[in-house]
Amino acid sequence: MKFQAKHAGKWIVAKNEKIVAVDKSLTQVKKQVVDRVDFGELRFALVPRGHIAG
Amino acid sequence: MLFKYSQQQLADGKEMSLPLVPITFRNKKKVFVTIALIDSGADVSILPIEIAGELGLKLDPKEKIEMNAAGGNTFFIYPSTEKIECIVEQKGFRSIILRSKVYFTEAASTILLGHNNFLYQLKITLDGVKKEIVVS
Numbered sequence: 348m349k350f351q352a353k354h355a356g357k358w359i360v361a362k363n364e365k366i367v368a369v370d371k372s373l374t375q376v377k378k379q380v381v382d383r384v385d386f387g388e389l390r391f392a393l394v395p396r397g398h399i400a401g
Numbered sequence: 402m403l404f405k406y407s408q409q410q411l412a413d414g415k416e417m418s419l420p421l422v423p424i425t426f427r428n429k430k431k432v433f434v435t436i437a438l439i440d441s442g443a444d445v446s447i448l449p450i451e452i453a454g455e456l457g458l459k460l461d462p463k464e465k466i467e468m469n470a471a472g473g474n475t476f477f478i479y480p481s482t483e484k485i486e487c488i489v490e491q492k493g494f495r496s497i498i499l500r501s502k503v504y505f506t507e508a509a510s511t512i513l514l515g516h517n518n519f520l521y522q523l524k525i526t527l528d529g530v531k532k533e534i535v536v537s
Contacts, residue, residue, distance in 0.1 A: 350409040373451040391435045395511045400471040
């Protein structure tokens with residue numbers, strides 16, 4: 348999967364690596380896709396805000 | 402199982418390759434399908450607190466742990482009160498299913514897979530040259 352800078356800090360939903368929904372909130376991004384017939388094929392991710400160290 | 406690193410485009414124009422693996426968290430009938438960062442610098446797996454709601458999990462504030470981040474800041478993580486399944490799967494391979502408590506925080510920048518409840522139970526090889534992750 349490729350994370351884009353414009354999605355930093357946001358939740359994304361992807362199907363086969365293609366992003367189908369974006370929102371700051373997990374609840375809201377899920378609302379955008381929950382009725383899709385292919386919901387079971389979707390993958391959620393929280394895009395890091397930037398560089399990570401831990 | 403073999404996974405390719407994921408690409409992260411940063412605001413400063415740089416691009417990083419990150420060892421993210423597809424993973425499914427399951428609590429009874431509730432599932433959350435996502436990708437998570439292999440983090441050998443994390444003692445435990447840490448998930449954003451919103452996912453606890455998706456999985457119908459209660460958290461245990463009495464068992465909270467203060468974590469020290471690499472930058473010196475601290476934050477709290479809260480364990481789930483019950484174990485959940487962490488499933489790594491890829492077509493053509495037998496699924497790996499781990500059962501453990503996971504930790505949640507409001508301060509999560511992404512989903513981290515750390516030592517205690519994940520990495521200690523698996524053999525994971527990071528090939529930074531080929532940008533590949535082998536999980537067995």
